[in-house]
Amino acid sequence: LTGHPVLVAATAGTTDSGAIDPLPALADVCAAHGADLHVDAAYGGPLLFSDRRRHALHGLDRAHSVTLDLHKLGWQPVAAGLLAVHRTSRLDPLQHTADYLNSHDDTEAGLPDLLGRSLRTTRRPDAFKMAVTLRALGRDGLGALVDQVCGLADTLAEKIHHHPALTLHARPALSTVLFRPADADDEQVAAVRRTLLDDGHAVLGRAHAQGRLWLKATLLNPHTQPGDLDRMLKLVEGHTPR
Ligand SMILES: Cc1ncc(COP(=O)(O)O)c(C=O)c1O
Incomplete structure (x- = not known):
């Protein structure tokens, strides 16, 4: 005190x-x-x-x-x-x-x-x-998994950056990527997330940043392939109202 x-x-x-x-x-x-x-x-x-x-x-x-x-x-x-x-x-x-x-x-x-x-x-x-x-994978084994998922986040961010209908929040520091459909309002962003969840297609998180709501992809599965990311982005695009 x-x-x-x-x-x-x-x-x-x-x-x-x-x-x-x-x-x-x-x-x-x-x-x-x-x-x-x-x-x-x-x-x-x-x-x-x-x-x-x-x-x-x-x-x-x-x-x-x-x-x-x-x-x-x-x-x-x-x-x-x-x-x-x-x-x-x-x-x-x-x-x-x-x-x-x-x-x-x-x-x-x-x-x-x-x-x-x-x-x-x-x-x-x-x-x-x-x-x-730690004994089974060793530090290097775990490091390779970390590199894999952080690399996937970089790949996803790059895809979003070049996508005409999506906005990227920022380059990922870790394995999380925030993005949103470029022309959607917050209610629509929230609805896209719930629809993908309800339909059993994708489990995306949500986060507020810069006064807006963003979809959150936290990449933790080292078996995810770039094609999975493309499919996820297509789903988001397909469920966004025009
Ligand atoms: C940055 C950060 N700190 C703390 C926690 C909470 O840790 P725990 O679930 O072990 O209480 C989380 C989420 O689990 C987190 O993402």
């Missing part, structure tokens, strides 16, 4: 557009004001697996804490959230002692004590599936 910020929460890969905050500049501001930097890298964090794309996360190493969700660019079933801290002492507030769980003499005798790792006492072994995936 002394009037200066204690924590800045940045995002590396927003849910709406995949945008990445300027991490080095935010880290500088935090350092200047003595604030901690937390980065929500739930979506964008796995860019680290890709040698070609990890530069987009420059500055992430200056965060005091980082969250990651490997149920997105990690291809895990939920739940797959991770919290990384730059010093394990950051987890000290989670340390609790309950005699029936981690009595001092047991801990001193070397019995494992997981109480300090989570807010929850009872938890599923979520880390296991992530460890298996």
Whole structure:
């Protein structure tokens, strides 16, 4: 309550557009004001697996804490959230002692004590599936999948950019592409999305940006082919009222 910020929460890969905050500049501001930097890298964090794309996360190493969700660019079933801290002492507030769980003499005798790792006492072994995936695919294997879906997003953005009846919001920072039929109003954009969903043809998201509603394609399936993208764009075009 002394009037200066204690924590800045940045995002590396927003849910709406995949945008990445300027991490080095935010880290500088935090350092200047003595604030901690937390980065929500739930979506964008796995860019680290890709040698070609990890530069987009420059500055992430200056965060005091980082969250990651490997149920997105990690291809895990939920739940797959991770919290990384730059010093394990950051987890000290989670340390609790309950005699029936981690009595001092047991801990001193070397019995494992997981109480300090989570807010929850009872938890599923979520880390296991992530460890298996990392062991099976390796960092390079995951990096190749990340490259694949981000490349698909670039391809889709290029197709939309050259499409006479569609407007592209921005070049994708990650694997999300926002677009809309050029002449439609927001109600029509929302209706196109619902129709494609109701008909079972395509599951597109929606996002507000620049005061307008956009269709959102979040590309996370590495098996998607450019032809699938063409078909999806044709469906959007075909369902837009003229
Ligand atoms: C950027 C971002 N942060 C946080 C979350 C929420 O994470 P969780 O579902 O693990 O609570 C999401 C979506 O899942 C997200 O896209």
